[in-house]
Amino acid sequence: MRKNYERALKALQDEVLVMASMVEKSIKRSIEALKNRDLELARQIIADDEAINNKRFDIEEQCVELIATQQPMAVDLRIIIAILNMLVDLERIGDHSEGIAKIAIMVGDEPPIKPLIDLPRMAEKSCQMLSEAMDAFINRDVVLAKKICDDDEEVDALYEQVFRELLIIMAENPKTIKRATRLIWVAHNLERSADRITNICERVVFIATGHMEDIGASKY
Amino acid sequence: MTIGNLVTLKTDPANTRAAEDGHCLRLQQVNLYYGDFHAVKDVSLDIGARSITAIIGPSGCGKSSMLRLFNRMNDLIPSARVEGLVEFDGVDIYQSGIDVVELRKRVGMVFQKPNPFPMSIYDNVAFGPRRHGIRNKRILDEIVEKSLIQAAIWDEVKDKLGQSGLSISGGQQQRLCIARVLAVEPEVILMDEPCSALDPIATLKIEDLMRILSTNYTIVIVTHNMQQAARVSDMTAFLMVGEDRAGMLVEYAHTNEIFTNPKNKKTEDYITGRFG
Amino acid sequence: MKASNAKRRYLTQRVAISVLAVSLALVVIPVIGIIIYMIANGYSSLSWEFLTASPSQAGKAGGILPAILGTVYLMLGTILFALPIGVMAGIYLSEYTRANWLTRLINMAIVNLAGVPSIVFGLFGLAVFVLGLNLGMSLLAASLTLAAQALAMTITTSREAIMAVPKEYREGSLAIGVSRWQTIRHVVLPQAAPGILTGAILAMSRAAGETAPIIVVGAAFLVGGLPGSPFDRFMALPYHLYTVSAHIPGMPSEIKWGVALVLIAMVLLFNILAGIVRIKTRKR
Numbered sequence: 130m131r132k133n134y135e136r137a138l139k140a141l142q143d144e145v146l147v148m149a150s151m152v153e154k155s156i157k158r159s160i161e162a163l164k165n166r167d168l169e170l171a172r173q174i175i176a177d178d179e180a181i182n183n184k185r186f187d188i189e190e191q192c193v194e195l196i197a198t199q200q201p202m203a204v205d206l207r208i209i210i211a212i213l214n215m216l217v218d219l220e221r222i223g224d225h226s227e228g229i230a231k232i233a234i235m236v237g238d239e240p241p242i243k244p245l246i247d248l249p250r251m252a253e254k255s256c257q258m259l260s261e262a263m264d265a266f267i268n269r270d271v272v273l274a275k276k277i278c279d280d281d282e283e284v285d286a287l288y289e290q291v292f293r294e295l296l297i298i299m300a301e302n303p304k305t306i307k308r309a310t311r312l313i314w315v316a317h318n319l320e321r322s323a324d325r326i327t328n329i330c331e332r333v334v335f336i337a338t339g340h341m342e343d344i345g346a347s348k349y
Numbered sequence: 350m351t352i353g354n355l356v357t358l359k360t361d362p363a364n365t366r367a368a369e370d371g372h373c374l375r376l377q378q379v380n381l382y383y384g385d386f387h388a389v390k391d392v393s394l395d396i397g398a399r400s401i402t403a404i405i406g407p408s409g410c411g412k413s414s415m416l417r418l419f420n421r422m423n424d425l426i427p428s429a430r431v432e433g434l435v436e437f438d439g440v441d442i443y444q445s446g447i448d449v450v451e452l453r454k455r456v457g458m459v460f461q462k463p464n465p466f467p468m469s470i471y472d473n474v475a476f477g478p479r480r481h482g483i484r485n486k487r488i489l490d491e492i493v494e495k496s497l498i499q500a501a502i503w504d505e506v507k508d509k510l511g512q513s514g515l516s517i518s519g520g521q522q523q524r525l526c527i528a529r530v531l532a533v534e535p536e537v538i539l540m541d542e543p544c545s546a547l548d549p550i551a552t553l554k555i556e557d558l559m560r561i562l563s564t565n566y567t568i569v570i571v572t573h574n575m576q577q578a579a580r581v582s583d584m585t586a587f588l589m590v591g592e593d594r595a596g597m598l599v600e601y602a603h604t605n606e607i608f609t610n611p612k613n614k615k616t617e618d619y620i621t622g623r624f625g
Numbered sequence: 626m627k628a629s630n631a632k633r634r635y636l637t638q639r640v641a642i643s644v645l646a647v648s649l650a651l652v653v654i655p656v657i658g659i660i661i662y663m664i665a666n667g668y669s670s671l672s673w674e675f676l677t678a679s680p681s682q683a684g685k686a687g688g689i690l691p692a693i694l695g696t697v698y699l700m701l702g703t704i705l706f707a708l709p710i711g712v713m714a715g716i717y718l719s720e721y722t723r724a725n726w727l728t729r730l731i732n733m734a735i736v737n738l739a740g741v742p743s744i745v746f747g748l749f750g751l752a753v754f755v756l757g758l759n760l761g762m763s764l765l766a767a768s769l770t771l772a773a774q775a776l777a778m779t780i781t782t783s784r785e786a787i788m789a790v791p792k793e794y795r796e797g798s799l800a801i802g803v804s805r806w807q808t809i810r811h812v813v814l815p816q817a818a819p820g821i822l823t824g825a826i827l828a829m830s831r832a833a834g835e836t837a838p839i840i841v842v843g844a845a846f847l848v849g850g851l852p853g854s855p856f857d858r859f860m861a862l863p864y865h866l867y868t869v870s871a872h873i874p875g876m877p878s879e880i881k882w883g884v885a886l887v888l889i890a891m892v893l894l895f896n897i898l899a900g901i902v903r904i905k906t907r908k909r
Binding site: 420422425427450451452453454455457458459460462464465466467476477480481526529530532533535539 | 723724791793794796797798799800801802803804807811812816
Binding site for chain 2: 134198
């Protein structure tokens with residue numbers, strides 16, 4: 130029954146997956162650009178963020194049309210409302226990786242103050258969380274969603290570690306302050322991205338249970 | 350173009366304009382009167398082929414009257430008078446000499462109240478083809494089966510084709526009526542509030558069916574249920590009664606447009622439930 | 626105060642119901658009374674011979690077969706002419722005329738036709754069928770005369786039955802490119818048939834009871850043998866009853882009642898038949 134509507138609702142969720150994978154790719158590439166001092170890639174990421182923003186408006190429009198024309202109810206209504214919220218988070222995560230790409234450009238070919246190890250790990254963890262969050266979204270998997278929120282603590286711990294490490298470097302050698310501060314910004318961007326992913330997980334719980342709850346209170 | 354004194358409706362090269370720009374039905378400054386009563390006032394719109402167009406508006410705004418322009422059903426009312434141009438497939442269907450029977454064969458109609466004839470399900474569907482001269486039992490069998498399948502009711506009635514068309518549920522009766530129309534292979538199906546006598550589940554079934562049919566047929570539906578128009582149609586026409594009590598076209602646009610961002614304040618007031 | 630009001634209301638209702646019941650009894654009791662009286666008085670004359678033999682001794686002996694057959698022929702003849710014309714006129718009036726002064730005039734004429742005294746129809750039949758068309762005093766002329774009288778009934782009932790067919794059915798048929806006439810033929814008439822049939826049967830039973838017009842156009846008291854062709858004169862139950870009751874001295878009363886009983890039985894039979902047709906179709 131209502132095959133047309135079912136199709137539209139399914140297509141809408143597929144679009145969210147597409148957007149999430151765009152965002153995930155953006156995170157991965159931004160840290161790569163930083164690590165490899167690849168300015169070309171960094172510029173590409175900044176340009177691609179435009180596509181992510183457009184995707185968001187596209188999906189938003191589809192949501193409005195579905196609400197206006199199909200009168201979604203119950204779980205269908207929750208899906209669409211949740212998607213509208215998730216879009217904001219995804220778009221923001223995209224902005225964070227764009228921010229990292231901009232930092233990569235600022236850093237340019239300055240000599241590194243330290244080898245990048247924890248930052249790529251943060252990025253990797255965030256990407257993993259995001260892809261798991263999409264699994265949870267598609268499968269309405271509350272357990273997985275809550276587990277992802279717990280994973281956020283790992284990202285927080287990494288952030289703290291990076292922060293402390295960079296403080297020490299700066300204290301030892303004030304000449305590094307400018308470069309170190311930039312890396313702190315990168316870490317901060319990644320930490321915020323992970324927080325956004327926990328927001329997405331809260332929406333997944335809302336879809337599945339109908340309850341809004343704060344499940345991943347971040348330290349930051 | 351004329352056979353005897355009947356103007357044929359068959360599309361000929363002179364009329365391909367309609368086919369080219371994809372328009373199937375066209376109203377140009379059409380006025381409809383019942384005696385002194387001005388029912389439809391100065392309406393112009395083009396309806397695309399193989400799409401669903403919904404006509405919405407408050408009660409008594411001339412929706413049904415407008416729909417009945419397309420198959421000249423208003424002819425049944427002696428005092429009805431039409432001005433302006435009503436085209437089907439590029440042919441003015443109100444010019445003298447038009448074969449109305451042929452027109453209605455190509456522009457079928459489904460009504461508000463399911464109206465199967467008091468005869469068997471089979472005979473209901475075979476009614477049109479038989480009247481149009483098909484006698485061969487095997488061909489009739491095929492038509493009946495095909496039409497019932499197209500109307501998404503075959504599985505429900507295939508074991509009781511001999512039963513009265515009145516013995517099935519209201520929703521099934523309406524789909525049977527749709528099958529009866531499909532059996533004469535029309536190009537356009539006009540639907541006059543086809544779900545207003547049905548429950549929500551039966552309504553959704555009909556709506557699904559309309560979506561499927563719209564790949565092959567041009568469907569025009571009048572509905573007082575604007576959610577239905579929103580759910581099912583590609584284009585929506587909003588009609589309203591003017592100060593002189595004549596129905597007029599307020600806005601005609603893509604359904605998404607009408608329901609998310611109507612251009613006319615009156616349309617907005619109506620679909621947001623602020624009047625009407 | 627309130628209690629007495631309620632009491633008064635209750636009483637009023639009782640009185641009203643009683644009055645209605647008495648009125649009903651006033652109608653029903655005489656009918657049943659007449660039938661019982663007829664059966665009681667005429668029963669003894671009923672016999673196989675009475676139903677299958679020709680009359681002798683001016684009706685005092687023998688049977689009434691020619692009169693029974695004459696009446697049956699009359700009924701068939703009447704309906705043969707009245708039904709097709711009535712149905713066709715009914716179709717025309719309900720489907721093809723528009724509401725204007727002419728239609729109103731025609732409808733009024735039809736209604737008034739039903740009110741014309743039957744003897745006037747007799748004179749009309751005499752003038753037009755017997756003399757005008759030169760059919761002579763005959764079964765045919767009588768049938769045509771009674772048909773003319775029955776037309777008012779068959780036209781009206783046909784028209785009513787056709788108009789009672791819901792417009793949804795017509796629209797459903799017209800909307801799939803079926804012509805007006807095919808719609809009438811295949812959708813409207815089958816639906817209207819029971820109503821038309823009921824009217825026809827009632828018209829027949831009325832024709833069976835007519836006396837005055839047939840005297841003028843061909844009924845005879847005693848005819849040798851059974852009617853062999855439509856151009857023969859004929860006997861008929863009502864006229865036979867009239868003659869044996871009023872003109873034959875020394876007629877045994879059980880014979881009069883016997884004839885009346887047979888006539889009533891035939892009329893009743895047809896009315897019951899009409900009732901059955903109506904009930905059966907309502908069930909459908």
